[in-house]
Amino acid sequence: MLKLYYSPGSCALASHITLQEAGAAYATERVDFKSNQQNSAEYLAINPKGRVPALVTDRGILTETPAMLAFIAQSFPQAKLAPLDDAFAFAQVQAFNSYLCSTVHVAHAHKGRGARWATDDASFADMKRKVPETVGAGFALIQRSMLKGPWVMGEQYTICDPYLFTLSGWLEGDGVDLSTLPKVADHRQRMSERPAVQKVLADETS
């Protein structure tokens, strides 16, 4: 059975929702960031990067959200979570998720994880001050030219949707005014009404 390592409030939520939407049989294990469990020897044996998510499969362990989302979509094709028979449409899905991973999530991480890229407290404060602008710019581009509506790719719900929902849940904390992003706000509301999303959020906060 698949097993997802996650931490509440992290980007692992995207994979968690996707497993639920796929109808997969899966277990979850919480990684306690407060006690720095992600850097314990036990966890580093699972994911040497010391991050979540990680997905244990019967073939081995997978990491990296975009790869995991595509894997779940391909492993449960009946759930129709990605356009698996259309290389161009699949690439559009992947490009969206790659943008979230390498640009939007990275911008967000400069708020509290500045020590990944700098050393001085003054740099951390500087980075933190810029987060509303950088995250805001990423979401402005999503609003303007990427989010087709009602779902990211249009009429078909895909693996882009739980990933966008996960990152858009950080907007207020990042100091971005959601009222400037009506399509993103609509998307978040629409996502929050899905039974799979409600079940996963209840599980992660229980």
Add this chain to the structure above:
Amino acid sequence: MLKLYYSPGSCALASHITLQEAGAAYATERVDFKSNQQNSAEYLAINPKGRVPALVTDRGILTETPAMLAFIAQSFPQAKLAPLDDAFAFAQVQAFNSYLCSTVHVAHAHKGRGARWATDDASFADMKRKVPETVGAGFALIQRSMLKGPWVMGEQYTICDPYLFTLSGWLEGDGVDLSTLPKVADHRQRMSERPAVQKVLADETS
């Protein structure tokens, strides 16, 4: 016909090599970073992110290296550039490329692109000082637990290889001692002997 927008020395090299390896019919167009052409109205109409690479196809424009590499592999299956019939093996390929995109390339970008995430000159200098450590750590993990050899995924050359080659070409400039990374150095040498790589490098520097 496919058309790749690139800039010499950028991560677009990975897609350029992959198009060549795939035997694709493609054209290229150089984007002149020195004159800030990537932020011209003409180019922003192609890629609103103001970055390279961008790939024009008969269905529309694709961006984001991991998505483009998977698209090329899927569009030219006879070139066997990814394990297309094995969702787990494909996810391993994608996880590797996602790590390069969202961690290793991002670490590298803090050397010269600090203005993406901060405002003060002191922060840029601080970020720049840390680049040998952060890029070095990313490549140490690749050397230790990701690069199987002779190719990234083992015996089979995949879309991971031109991407690793592209980023490992930045190591000296990032202040990382390549002698600490013998498997990465071997991989770079092996890549540089491939006719497709030699042709693309000659084209980009001509």
